[in-house]
Amino acid sequence: MIKVGHRQELKVNNISSIGAYLDAGTSDTKDNILLPNNEFVDLDIKVGDSLNVLIYRDSEDRLIATLRETKVVAGRIEKLEVVDKAPIGAFLDWGLNKDILLPKDQQEIDVEIGKKYLVGLYEDKKGRLTATMKIYKFLLPSTKLKKNDITTGTVYRINKDIGVFVAIENRYFGLIPNSEAKYSEFKIGDEITVRVIRVREDGKIDLSPRQLSYLEIDEHSNIIYKYMENNNGILNLTDKSSPDSIKKILNISKKSFKKAIGNLLKNNKIIKIEKGFKIIK
Template sequence: MLKLGEKQTLTIVQKVDFGVYLACSIETKDEKVLLPIKQVPEKAEIGDELEVFLYKDSDDRLIATTNTPKLMLHEVKRLKVKEVSKIGAFMDMGLEKDVLLPFHEQTRRVREGEEVLCALYIDKSSRLCVTMNVYDYLSTESPYHKDDRVKGVVYETSDNFGMFVAVDDIYSALIPKKELYGDSINIGDEINARIINVREDGKLTLSIRERTSEQMDIDGEKILSEIDAYNGVLPFTDKASPEIIREKMQMSKSEFKRAVGRLLKMRKIVITAKGIKRA
């Protein structure tokens, strides 16, 4: 069976002026595909086996190539945007024909020249296309463990869940909403994160914040900087509402309280009726 979007080893069953026809075996000539003459190795003969990739040409005909594409069916890789058109974006797949990223498969509008994480699939018209909705194509078999540091790219955001990340462009991960606190992260951004949990299904839960003890030091320095920015007195305390703290400090109320407590213990701040100031 000829497999669109995949590499497979096929047999030369017929030679013509413009190339050779390949089939699954010398006996099965009813289903065959053309390998153009410029792709045919020298001295190739009927019965020889060749490893090829199958895709469709500009006339929507199945065709073989000995070139290796930048991604195979159901794989996830970063591809460069060659051109943005009325129907979507054409991506450089490493073949003579670019592959389409339809508008409805874009999680954000892409720009010519940028690299985008996407997965290769076959659409309803039996054509190869790519999608930025890579969730179902990512692996859950990562080599990572709790507290490992990882790098990844944000490929989707959710008001309910948080930000979905492809670690190493391969592994499925999530930064929960509670770990974000107003951090300015967008689809396509690369992030450094810490694994806070490896779920039973293999998916990774990430945090862009440090361990509690380390994060308290970072948050404490931020509080001191904000005190200076407010001319010496931060105009609220750890009694303020979670919404105000999140808006002004990009921290949860519990993180703010921990950092304030640490600074008080170190005698770096004092709390007054007006707010918090340096000691």
């Protein structure tokens, strides 16, 4: 059975002036699939040869075979670049001359030409290969991740009532619950590093953008100290500074700032001055 969007082994049934026709597995030779001449210019292909090809539909919805490797196949997800836009949607480069359509109703956000987005590839009701940013159904449960593991992923959906949905390693189910998402700002397409806080029985993973408490304090302490080193050893912030001021200068929360400052003071790295803090030399 022919599977559109997948690689498969097909035998050469006959060769004509326009290309090689591959056996589609039916009794009617009219069902055979064309491998155009430009696909095997430097290859010596003969009747009876078995070829590993990918099947897709051309601009006239005819099944066509290609020997070329694509960036993704049906049922999988990959980051693909937007190369054009039209009223019906966006067109993505997946490695062939005919680009893949990402319909408007399959976009999570308004995509931009030149940027890459994480999409899944599927066969629509008319048998055409189509891309979607709604990739939940393409993701898998994970059996390898454990609590407190550090991993990476891509944000693919944000639900204000639930949290931030993440494709862990662009393959597995991940969620940053609202209780954890409040510590950072996210947007669709962000590539992030996260910590596993819970592995559910169904293999879905709850995540946090925060490290373990003691590691997080050390990280934020280093951020503050490096900033001070580059600012003549001075930090013009105090525990009375506004959260917005702290976020703008150091990109950490006020709560994290106070913990890190306390850590630096305790370890005699800095001293308190009238308008902030100073490195101890």
